Amino acid sequence: QSVLTQPPSASGTPGQRVTISCSGSSSNIGSNTVTWYQQLPGAAPKLLIYSNNQRPSGVPDRFSGSKSGTSASLAISGLQSEDEADFYCAAWDDSLNGSVFGTGTKVTVL
Amino acid sequence: EEQLVESGGGMVQPGRSLRLSCAASGFTFDDYAMHWVRQVPGKGLEWVSGISWNSGSIAYADSVKGRFTISRDNAENALYLLMNNLKTEDTALYYCAKDFRWRRLAVAGGSFDTWGQGTLVTVSS
Numbered sequence: 001q002s003v004l005t006q007p008p009s010a011s012g013t014p015g016q017r018v019t020i021s022c023s024g025s026s027s028n029i030g031s032n033t034v035t036w037y038q039q040l041p042g043a044a045p046k047l048l049i050y051s052n053n054q055r056p057s058g059v060p061d062r063f064s065g066s067k068s069g070t071s072a073s074l075a076i077s078g079l080q081s082e083d084e085a086d087f088y089c090a091a092w093d094d095s096l097n098g099s100v101f102g103t104g105t106k107v108t109v110l
Numbered sequence: 111e112e113q114l115v116e117s118g119g120g121m122v123q124p125g126r127s128l129r130l131s132c133a134a135s136g137f138t139f140d141d142y143a144m145h146w147v148r149q150v151p152g153k154g155l156e157w158v159s160g161i162s163w164n165s166g167s168i169a170y171a172d173s174v175k176g177r178f179t180i181s182r183d184n185a186e187n188a189l190y191l192l193m194n195n196l197k198t199e200d201t202a203l204y205y206c207a208k209d210f211r212w213r214r215l216a217v218a219g220g221s222f223d224t225w226g227q228g229t230l231v232t233v234s235s
Contacts, residue, residue: 002154035221037155044205044228045147045155050221056210088155092219098171099145099157099220 003028004089004102011108012079020105022072022089028100032092034072036065039086048087049074081109112136112224114206119229126196130229132189132206137224140184143167143209143217146191148202149228158204159191160217167216174200196233203228 005023012018036049047056049065064075076083089102118130145160159170159180179192189206210223
């Protein structure tokens, strides 16, 4: 049972900006950094954002992350067809003493 | 190129045991913490366990605590997950994942930059 809540779906047309929210609590997002992963159909997850807003090399700057209080957001600007995937947020939870993932958001490019 | 290859999955009856392995290559294995993450097909990701580079810090999800044991052999560049007393709800694709932070002493707060393709564990009678 996930402790980080995401909307089940999000969509947009090519070129649009899409935002995905991730809601947690003081024991996870409120006190630790947030990571975002992208999972393309049939593939393993891929690291997209770490430390709330940092992109690994090779990740386009169309992807950006932010955090405020006990919530975080992932924004995809200039949406492209290849962005269709499931997106997951994650954070360490001090109360559970373990990592927790969000419920996941499926992004559809219309 | 960094690579992780899981093995050891299969079908097993409830209550039995299984040991998963993850072979690492393309990076200095003993510099990084490692984790296991599972995913029921068609469902979300669930973190299972993590181990620091020197095995000094280990953590488990509550759902597997007391039943699963994570370990690593730095000389063999290998990560393991011993799963005892398996339950039907342990059925999932199990991924091995590398923490991108160099020689962090704790497994807490990691971000996973390299993933394997997973090995499927099916627990059924």
